[in-house]
Amino acid sequence: MDILQQKLQLPNGSTLSNRIAKSAMSENLSDKDHRPSPTLIRAYKEWARSGAGLLMTGNVMIDSAAIGEPRNVVVENRDNFELLKQWAATTSGTDTQLWVQVNHPGRQAMEQINSVLKAPSAVALKMGGRKDATGKIPEALTEAEILEIIDRFGTTSLILKEAGFAGVQIHGAHGYLVSQFLSPNANVRTDKWGGSPENRSRFVVEVYRKIRAMVGDDFPIGIKLNSADFQKGGFSEEESMEVVKILSREGIDLIEISGGTYEAPAMMGARKASTVKREAYFMDYIEKARKVTDTPLMLTGGFRTAAVMRDAVASDQLDVVGIARPFTIYPNIGNDIFEGNRAEFPTDTTKTGVKAIDGFMNIIWYEAQIKRIGQGKAPAPQLSAWTVFLKYFWLIIKHKIGI
Template identity: 50%
Template structure:
């Protein structure tokens, strides 16, 4: 049996039936920011597909702060019955289902946030800056409120039947902003030293632990680096990983980049492409300093690469995202010896100006379209062209549909 098809016991004692984790992807199938039947249908399909762990896309903790127009938001138990149906669908077949919980901070588009909040009043820069309003700095009272909001969502997730949560501390969202010395220029206990900059993440973790049972999984998604001058770097990330291990975090997912430096949406080095996974080198470094269970998401396509990564003991879980939008039963196909490596290709129109401007937007929208089809009980459409997708977006949402959004 392939190594990544064997069980794994998390720190809190929960057992994943295999080492395949479906990474978070922004589904964007809610309406009115509420969970719906579409999520039930989508996660029913994925749970039956054989993954050990499923991680949902962004679930925001505050209606006033959206990363995308169609994010699911939880503030109270008003949607508990639908959340219970979602959890039931996603935990069938002995699957662990983690709700990814998040706050966008200043990464909330202009039309959604007239005055977004952030650790400091530092605007986003570069080409993406025009898409977001300058933020204002959070007060300490607001920081404490946000910590409790994360805990409240986790408590509701457990009540609904989710196996756990994943705290999104990557990709330039609010917790990532707190960690970055570029974005966090506070002079109080929430900024300055790395100990202070990681305080928000640590307090969110403690609040969730206090609000949930010991059997509830608490995971974290962390950048290996922001890949931004003066930002959160690899040295910082290793120290945060060590702290999370000391705290008892059940699973750490490694990623990288943010809106200003979107590594996950761009090409990778030839040496990285050969091993397929984007952040294996950093995983090796984490292994040297702490024993926290690790998952690396991004790049895995072939069974050989997945097996080599687990056999190397550099990671404990293989994280796979985009292929699940095209092959929802990917783990079952591997177990049944009928899997063929998913060949994903850039979604491009062939017109340089359009592709340079909208390439990453079309890429994400293409996979969202596949997930939407799955949520409707249909099969994916791998033959969908970039032009057809572009016209469909403009017809349904106008230019608002071309905002930069990411997982």
């Protein structure tokens, strides 16, 4: 048997049918009221036939007042429960599990569509490599607001379980709220939620405990965690390793490793050519993490060939291969690997030639490919970057004016 086809039992007793996972990507495909759209649901029906053992959805927001992108799905109550059931049912009759990535953007909520930004501390987001605070200064969360957000993570997760999803993943990476609490750059609090690494870890621990209390022991809970922020004075590799130890002791079921934030986007290809050639971007970290935890580890970032995926799992350093952008170009990727139809899965966005715009292509160009899949169209590797950008800009305008 292909090593990538081996089953994996998680700590809570549930089993993944193989070692290939679609990692979370932003789909930006809700309707204007932040409900799952038919296009989004159809995209997951297509991916359910991909042969992957696990599909992870993109950001699902826990609060309609804190949205990362104009068309993020929001689950804060049961108003759209029937649509959630339809989404969850896309993997029915397959061996694929569908987990939902639950998230709060914190200060990374889009300023254009959020009137108020909340974060651990009143520290603005720095973008474009500039040293000055270029973003809107967020309001520091009060103790009561922190506890409310923790409750929201639990409530959303319970609704998703009842709708039929197979698990949830806490988004603790890429500079969103959980990641902000962990970072000494973003979190300069002096109360029990900030300061020492232990205090900065308190938020993610309490989020996990609340979700576990709500969904029970038989429902898988994972986390996406940064190996590091890749910023001076930020969340370090050593601190990340301590969080891995803490969450492992708590009983988390799957730890996915990524890295970087939108201030230092290691997760979006900003790295040396030698690292790109090796493919597994955060392999050095996961080799160290394996020494401190027996919890299943999933590595996402850079995998583009079946041979490297097999070697990574055979090394026993990781348990699940996380694949993101290739799923938008090769939506049948699991079967392609297992049946030997394709061994390489390159991805390259088209460019506008405008640096400030092309930085966004690492997200919105792939969102456009997901939309094509959800519309029943084939992926378009030569899709115009200008077309993608102008449509996204129009989407923001429509959100602002409520259409």
